[in-house]
Amino acid sequence: MKHLLTTRGLPRDEAIRILDTAGEMAKTQEREIRKLPTLRGKTVINLFFEDSTRTRISFEAAAKRLSADVINFSAKGSSVAKGESLKDTAQTLQAMGADGVVIRHWASGAAERLATSGWTRGAVVNAGDGTHEHPTQALLDAYTIRRHLADGEPGVGLDGLTVAIVGDILHSRVARSDAWLLTTLGARVVLVAPPTLVPLGVETWPVEVVHSLDAALETYDLDAIMMLRIQLERMTGGGAAFFPSPAEYTRLYGLDGTRLARLPKRTIVMHPGPMNRGLEISAEAADSPRSVVVEQVANGVSVRMAVLYLLLAGEEAAS
Amino acid sequence: MTTGAGPIVITGVSLYGDTPADLVLEGGAIVSLSAADAPKGATVIDGAGLIALPGLVDLHTHLREPGREDAETIETGSRAAAAGGYVAVHAMANTTPVADTAGVVEQVWHRGREIGLVDVFPVGAVTVGLAGEHLAELGAMALSAARVRVFSDDGKCVHDPVVMRRALEYVKAFDGVVAQHAQDPRLTEGSQMHEGIVSGELGLQGWPAVAEEAIVARDCLLAEHVGGRVHILHLSTAGSVEIVRWAKARGIHVTAEATPHHLFLTDERARGYDPRFKVNPPLRPEADVEAVRAGLADGTIDVVGTDHAPHPDEDKDCEWATAAFGMIGLETALGIVQKALVETGRMTWRDVARVMSERPAEIGRVEGHGRPLAVGEPANVTLVNPRLAWTVNPPAMRSRSHNSPFSGIELPGSVVATILRGTVTYAHDSLGGL
Amino acid sequence: MTGAVMAAPDIARALTRIAHEILERNGGADDLVLLGIPTRGLPLARRLAERIAVVEPAFDAQARSGGIDITMYRDDLRRQPTRPIGTTTVPPAGIDGAIVVLVDDVLHTGRTIRAALDAIGDLGRPRSVQLAVLVDRGHRELPIRADFVGKNLPTSRSERVSVLLDEIDHQEEVRIERSEGEVE
Numbered sequence: 016m017k018h019l020l021t022t023r024g025l026p027r028d029e030a031i032r033i034l035d036t037a038g039e040m041a042k043t044q045e046r047e048i049r050k051l052p053t054l055r056g057k058t059v060i061n062l063f064f065e066d067s068t069r070t071r072i073s074f075e076a077a078a079k080r081l082s083a084d085v086i087n088f089s090a091k092g093s094s095v096a097k098g099e100s101l102k103d104t105a106q107t108l109q110a111m112g113a114d115g116v117v118i119r120h121w122a123s124g125a126a127e128r129l130a131t132s133g134w135t136r137g138a139v140v141n142a143g144d145g146t147h148e149h150p151t152q153a154l155l156d157a158y159t160i161r162r163h164l165a166d167g168e169p170g171v172g173l174d175g176l177t178v179a180i181v182g183d184i185l186h187s188r189v190a191r192s193d194a195w196l197l198t199t200l201g202a203r204v205v206l207v208a209p210p211t212l213v214p215l216g217v218e219t220w221p222v223e224v225v226h227s228l229d230a231a232l233e234t235y236d237l238d239a240i241m242m243l244r245i246q247l248e249r250m251t252g253g254g255a256a257f258f259p260s261p262a263e264y265t266r267l268y269g270l271d272g273t274r275l276a277r278l279p280k281r282t283i284v285m286h287p288g289p290m291n292r293g294l295e296i297s298a299e300a301a302d303s304p305r306s307v308v309v310e311q312v313a314n315g316v317s318v319r320m321a322v323l324y325l326l327l328a329g330e331e332a333a334s
Numbered sequence: 335m336t337t338g339a340g341p342i343v344i345t346g347v348s349l350y351g352d353t354p355a356d357l358v359l360e361g362g363a364i365v366s367l368s369a370a371d372a373p374k375g376a377t378v379i380d381g382a383g384l385i386a387l388p389g390l391v392d393l394h395t396h397l398r399e400p401g402r403e404d405a406e407t408i409e410t411g412s413r414a415a416a417a418g419g420y421v422a423v424h425a426m427a428n429t430t431p432v433a434d435t436a437g438v439v440e441q442v443w444h445r446g447r448e449i450g451l452v453d454v455f456p457v458g459a460v461t462v463g464l465a466g467e468h469l470a471e472l473g474a475m476a477l478s479a480a481r482v483r484v485f486s487d488d489g490k491c492v493h494d495p496v497v498m499r500r501a502l503e504y505v506k507a508f509d510g511v512v513a514q515h516a517q518d519p520r521l522t523e524g525s526q527m528h529e530g531i532v533s534g535e536l537g538l539q540g541w542p543a544v545a546e547e548a549i550v551a552r553d554c555l556l557a558e559h560v561g562g563r564v565h566i567l568h569l570s571t572a573g574s575v576e577i578v579r580w581a582k583a584r585g586i587h588v589t590a591e592a593t594p595h596h597l598f599l600t601d602e603r604a605r606g607y608d609p610r611f612k613v614n615p616p617l618r619p620e621a622d623v624e625a626v627r628a629g630l631a632d633g634t635i636d637v638v639g640t641d642h643a644p645h646p647d648e649d650k651d652c653e654w655a656t657a658a659f660g661m662i663g664l665e666t667a668l669g670i671v672q673k674a675l676v677e678t679g680r681m682t683w684r685d686v687a688r689v690m691s692e693r694p695a696e697i698g699r700v701e702g703h704g705r706p707l708a709v710g711e712p713a714n715v716t717l718v719n720p721r722l723a724w725t726v727n728p729p730a731m732r733s734r735s736h737n738s739p740f741s742g743i744e745l746p747g748s749v750v751a752t753i754l755r756g757t758v759t760y761a762h763d764s765l766g767g768l
Numbered sequence: 769m770t771g772a773v774m775a776a777p778d779i780a781r782a783l784t785r786i787a788h789e790i791l792e793r794n795g796g797a798d799d800l801v802l803l804g805i806p807t808r809g810l811p812l813a814r815r816l817a818e819r820i821a822v823v824e825p826a827f828d829a830q831a832r833s834g835g836i837d838i839t840m841y842r843d844d845l846r847r848q849p850t851r852p853i854g855t856t857t858v859p860p861a862g863i864d865g866a867i868v869v870l871v872d873d874v875l876h877t878g879r880t881i882r883a884a885l886d887a888i889g890d891l892g893r894p895r896s897v898q899l900a901v902l903v904d905r906g907h908r909e910l911p912i913r914a915d916f917v918g919k920n921l922p923t924s925r926s927e928r929v930s931v932l933l934d935e936i937d938h939q940e941e942v943r944i945e946r947s948e949g950e951v952e
Contacts, residue, residue: 039856043856046891048889051840052840052886053845100651100652122656123537123654127606132651145655217534219531219534324853
C-alpha cells in the first residue's frame with residue numbers, strides 16, 4: 016500500500032490489517048505517555064483545500080502521537096485562493112520534504128490526481144475528495160462497528176452484520192467509502208434515501224436500496240444505523256432542491272426517539288459528524304446510550320495512526 | 335514544407351481506396367487521370383499503396399484566435415489541419431471577441447488566407463456574445479467577404495426556443511445553417527461527466543443524456559416548423575441518433591455530426607480523473623459509442639467533425655473539476671476514423687470521403703471543396719497511407735496545445751500529403767523531401 | 769560449528785537455571801514482572817514465570833508475565849518493509865516500581881533491547897530492568913549485556929541462529945545455519 020485513496024478495491028486482508036493495527040494503536044493511547052517515537056524525522060503535511068477542523072485535528076493528533084513533524088497547510092487565505100494550482104502547491108510541499116500528504120479537497124479525484132501525477136513523491140492519504148471518497152472515515156466506522164458487534168478482535172471482519180446508511184448518498188463521500196469497505200468486510204449494506212439522493216447506477220453497487228426509513232426498520236435486522244449529514248445547500252435552491260422541505264425530510268428519513276425504540280437493543284447509532292440535531296437525527300437519538308458518535312471521533316485518531324504507520328514507517332525505496 | 339503550385343503527378347494511387355488511377359494536377363485543378371499526360375518537370379509522387387481522398391473539410395474547429403493565442407493561433411491550427419489531411423476548416427465563433435460581427439469574421443477569414451495552408455471559413459455566432467438573447471447580425475456576416483453560412487453558439491446552447499426559431503427562420507434568406515450545441519443548461523449545471531455508473535462511483539456530477547436529447551428533439555421540430563436547416567454538433571448519445579433518424583425520415587432538414595472521440599472513447603476513461611478525457615459533451619458509455627458508430631455508418635449522422643479544442647497545459651494539468659472541457663483532434667481524426675470504422679469493416683474509404691469531405695462541404699455550402707476526384711475539379715487532395723502506423727505523441731504534433739486524449743494510442747494509417755488547389759500544404763517525411 | 773546446538777532438554781535445563789538465578793539475584797519473586805519480546809520471547813517469559821511459580825507458589829505466573837511489542841520503537845523501520853504491530857500485555861498492576869525482566873530468545877546487536885528499553889520507559893517507571901536471553905551470540909553494536917544467559921554461542925556474523933519452540937514452531941531446538949552463499 017503506497018497511498019490510501021479509496022476503499023473501493025482495498026483488499027479485505029489489507030483492510031483488516033489496518034483495523035488490527037488501529038487496535039494496537041488504541042491501546043497505546045490508554046497509557047500515561049501516549050506519544051510513540053515511530054515516525055520521528057518524518058514530515059506529514061495536512062493539505063486542506065476545504066474547511067474541516069475535525070478531520071484536520073484528528074490527522075494532526077495521529078501524526079503527532081507517532082512523533083512525525085506536522086505542517087498544516089490551509090488553502091483558505093493562502094496562495095491557492097489567489098489562483099495557485101494544486102500542482103504548484105504540491106510541488107512546493109515536495110520541496111519541503113513531505114513524506115506523507117494528507118489531502119482534503121472539494122474536487123472529486125484530487126487525491127488520486129496528486130498521487131498519480133508525479134507532482135509529489137510522498138504517500139498520499141485521501142482525507143475526503145469532493146463527493147467521491149473519505150476512506151479513513153469508513154475505516155473508523157468499520158473499526159467502531161467491529162469493536163461493538165464483532166468481538167473487535169484481530170483478524171475478524173464484519174461478516175453477518177447489517178448496516179443501514181441513511182441520507183444523502185448522492186453527494187456523500189462517506190457513504191461511498193462505507194459502501195465499498197463494509198461490504199468488502201462482509202457486511203450487508205442498506206442505503207436509505209429519497210430517490211433524488213441516490214446516484215444513477217447504484218444498482219451496480221454491492222448494496223440494497225430502500226426509499227423509506229420505516230420500511231428499512233421493518234425489513235432489516237440492523238446492527239448499526241448511520242445517519243448522514245444533510246447539507247444545507249441540498250435543501251435550498253428552489254426548483255433544484257432535492258426534497259421539498261427539511262420538515263418532510265425529518266418526517267421520512269430522520270432518526271427520532273420513536274424510530275430509535277424500534278431498533279433492536281444491540282443496534283448502535285452512528286454519525287460522521289457534525290450533526291444537524293433535529294434534522295437527520297433528534298437529540299434523543301444522538302445522546303442515547305446507543306449512540307457511538309463520540310467514540311467514532313476517538314477511534315478516528317487510532318485509525319489514522321494506523322494508516323500513517325502503515326504508509327510511512329516502512330522502507331523508503333524498494334531495496 | 336510546401337512547394338509552389340507547379341504541376342504534380344501522383345502515380346499509381348487508389349482513388350477512394352477502390353479505383354486505381356494517376357492524378358495529374360496543374361493550375362490548381364485535376365487535369366488528367368493518366369500520368370502519360372503529365373507535363374515535363376512535374377513533381378512526381380509515387381502513389382503505390384496510397385489512397386487519394388478529396389481534401390478533408392472540418393465543420394468544427396476551434397482556432398482560438400483572436401483571444402486565446404496561448405492555446406492556438408490560426409497559423410498553428412492551420413498547420414495542424416494540413417497535417418491532419420484538411421484543406422478547409424470552419425473556425426468556431428467562441429473567440430474573444432466573439433465572432434458575432436462582420437468585422438471579426440472577416441479578420442479571421444483574412445488571416446486564414448494570409449497563412450494559406452487551409453481555407454478558413456469563419457462560423458458566425460448565432461447570438462450577440464454567445465449570450466443566447468439577441469440574434470447577432472447574421473445577414474451582415476453572410477454578406478461579408480467571409481461569406482458565412484454556418485452559424486453557431488458552440489460551447490453554449492441556443493437554449494431559448496424563440497431565439498432558436500428565429501435563427502432557423504432567418505438564415506433561410508442566405509441558405510445558412512444553424513449548428514446547435516445541444517445541451518440543456520439547467521440539466522447540466524455543474525456537470526462534470528456523463529451521468530451513469532461511472533459518475534456515481536467517481537462522485538463527479540452527472541451530465542444526463544437527456545440534456546442533449548431534449549434539445550435535439552426540440553430543434554428538429556422547430557426546423558420542421560419553420561423549414562430551416564439545423565445541424566446537430568457533436569451528437570453523442572444513442573437517443574440523439576434515434577431522434578435524428580426519425581427526423582430525417584420525416585423529411586426534416588437536419589444534419590448531424592459525430593466527433594472522433596465520441597466514436598472511440600467511453601466514460602470509463604474518467605477513472606483516474608485525468609482531465610484530458612474531460613470534454614463537452616462528455617464521453618458516453620459503450621452503448622452510446624456503438625449507436626453513434628452505427629449512425630455514422632448508415633448515414634443518419636452526416637459528418638465527422640473534430641471539435642478540435644486546444645487548451646494550454648495549465649488548463650488541463652489540474653483537478654478534474656477545475657479543468658477546461660475539450661480535446662484537440664485535427665491531426666488524429668482520420669486515423670481514429672480508420673481505426674474505429676474502416677478497420678472494423680463498417681465503412682469504406684468512399685464512406686470516409688463522404689463524411690469527412692463531401693457532406694461537410696455541402697452542409698457548410700463551401701464551394702470548391704468536397705468535389706469528386708475527377709478531371710476539371712479543384713486539386714484538393716488528401717493522400718493517405720493506410721498501412722503507415724504511428725503512435726500519437728502530442729508534443730510532436732503541430733497544434734500549440736497538447737490536450738489529446740489519444741496520446742500513446744497507435745493509429746493504423748497516416749496522412750502523407752495534403753494538397754490545396756494544387757499546392758502541397760503538408761508532406762509526410764515518408765515522401766522524402768517534397 | 770553448524771547444526772543443532774541445543775536440544776529440548778538443554779533448553780529446559782537452561783530455563784530452569786535462569787529462573788533460579790533470577791530469584792537468587794532479586795532475593796525472591798516480590799515485584800518481579802517478566803516481559804517477553806515477540807515473537808519467541810513471549811513463550812520464554814511464560815515458561816520462566818511458571819518455573820518461578822514452582823519455587824515461589826505465591827507468584828502468579830499468569831498475572832506477572834506479559835509481552836512488550838517494540839515494533840514502533842525500532843531504529844530500522846525505514847529500512848524494512850512495514851512490520852505488523854504485535855501485542856503488548858502488561859500486568860494489570862502496571863510496572864511502576866516493579867523489577868522488570870525482559871526476555872528474548874537471542875541477544876545479538878542489542879538494538880532490539882534498546883528499543884524495548886524505550887518502550888518500557890513509555891509504559892511506566894520500573895525499579896530496575898534486567899535482561900534474560902536463551903542464547904547470546906555476540907556481535908554487540910550497543911553497550912548492552914544480558915543479566916541471565918542460557919548459553920553463550922560464539923558465531924560468525926554470516927551465521928544464523930534459529931530458536932525453535934514448541935508453542936510456535938512445534939519443535940524444540942536451537943540451531944546454527946550458514947547463510948546462503950557463504951563458503952566454509
